[in-house]
Amino acid sequence: MKNYISLADIDNLEDLISEAIQLKKNNNAATLGKGKTLGMLFFNPSLRTRLSTEKAGRLLGMDVMVMNADKDGWALEFEDGAVMDSNKAEHIQEAAGVLSQYCDIIAVRAFPELKDREKDEMELVINSFKKYATVPVVNLESATGHPLQALTDAITISELKKSKNPKVVLTWAPHPKALPQSVPNSFAEFIQKTDAELVIANPEGYDLNPKITGNIKIYHNQEEALKDADFVYVKNWSSYENYGNKPDVSENWTFNGDKLKMTNNAKVMHCLPVRRNVVIADEVLDSEHSVVLQQANNRTFAAQAVLKRLLESL
Numbered sequence: 001m002k003n004y005i006s007l008a009d010i011d012n013l014e015d016l017i018s019e020a021i022q023l024k025k026n027n028n029a030a031t032l033g034k035g036k037t038l039g040m041l042f043f044n045p046s047l048r049t050r051l052s053t054e055k056a057g058r059l060l061g062m063d064v065m066v067m068n069a070d071k072d073g074w075a076l077e078f079e080d081g082a083v084m085d086s087n088k089a090e091h092i093q094e095a096a097g098v099l100s101q102y103c104d105i106i107a108v109r110a111f112p113e114l115k116d117r118e119k120d121e122m123e124l125v126i127n128s129f130k131k132y133a134t135v136p137v138v139n140l141e142s143a144t145g146h147p148l149q150a151l152t153d154a155i156t157i158s159e160l161k162k163s164k165n166p167k168v169v170l171t172w173a174p175h176p177k178a179l180p181q182s183v184p185n186s187f188a189e190f191i192q193k194t195d196a197e198l199v200i201a202n203p204e205g206y207d208l209n210p211k212i213t214g215n216i217k218i219y220h221n222q223e224e225a226l227k228d229a230d231f232v233y234v235k236n237w238s239s240y241e242n243y244g245n246k247p248d249v250s251e252n253w254t255f256n257g258d259k260l261k262m263t264n265n266a267k268v269m270h271c272l273p274v275r276r277n278v279v280i281a282d283e284v285l286d287s288e289h290s291v292v293l294q295q296a297n298n299r300t301f302a303a304q305a306v307l308k309r310l311l312e313s314l
């Protein structure tokens with residue numbers, strides 16, 4: 001594996017899932033990462049991604065450096081040929097070149113601005129790191145994807161499924177803020193690659209990028225979609241069509257106990273952080289149906305499997 005920026009960087013998803021499950025069962029102190037440094041740059045907040053990826057690096061014997069790049073670093077210019085006479089002090093060309101000398105793997109989190117769809121879809125931050133770094137680059141959630149989360153979610157479904165082809169429902173839920181489409185995008189991409197039967201439920205106006213959802217059945221009626229669900233993945237996202245906005249929704253899409261009753265005794269998933277009683281009701285999060293903590297735990301092993309593959313191909 002040369003980079004971990006999107007699903008396209010994975011040769012065989014099933015093998016990577018198995019590797020992560022194996023690492024979870026038998027986590028012997030590894031020497032593969034000894035003398036190697038992982039550098040992580042965060043342009044946005046994080047709890048799980050930051051700590052689970054750091055833990056994964058350490059479990060592989062790596063040294064880990066973390067920087068809140070938005071607060072502590074120089075403001076970066078990403079445009080080639082820019083005349084840098086305003087507030088941006090450093091060009092990505094130097095920044096990535098310097099970091100490549102300090103680090104053997106560079107990992108970056110950079111959310112979308114949700115203002116200009118074309119600009120977000122260019123993935124300027126992560127792609128500029130890829131362009132100018134001379135070491136592998138890992139996506140810790142970018143403008144359009146969160147592939148470490150999606151790998152984790154595929155691992156969790158693989159651990160918990162009771163049949164070969166479980167029904168998985170990705171459902172939209174309300175949120176006070178306009179959030180990225182990164183998590184549902186990657187979830188849809190990854191789960192489509194597995195044996196699960198994936199459907200999506202979201203209000204009108206909230207359909208995800210059709211290039212990503214492809215042939216997945218999209219319901220605008222949540223109750224209809226939830227029928228026979230073995231897994232329900234709850235997540236808010238802002239509109240793709242009316243880009244970055246939050247068109248009004250009249251029905252109640254909060255995932256609560258009544259909605260849970262419509263499923264096949266489903267396991268309930270969320271990437272976290274979750275707004276209790278807005279996205280998912282307490283009665284669901286506090287029930288045995290919720291697997292959100294198991295998901296968060298699996299972040300470590302997903303990251304470890306990915307870092308291991310990258311170290312192996314250095």
Ligand SMILES: NCCC[C@H](NC(=O)CCC(=O)O)C(=O)O
Pocket residue numbers: 141177179180181182183236271272273275
């Ligand atoms: N990394 C997991 C989710 C990150 C982000 N959520 C958030 O920003 C929630 C913030 C809040 O609830 O205020 C998202 O949806 O992509």
Ligand SMILES: NC(=O)OP(=O)(O)O
Pocket residue numbers: 045046047048049050141149271272273
């Ligand atoms: N799920 C997830 O990526 O969490 P953080 O935003 O806390 O890293």
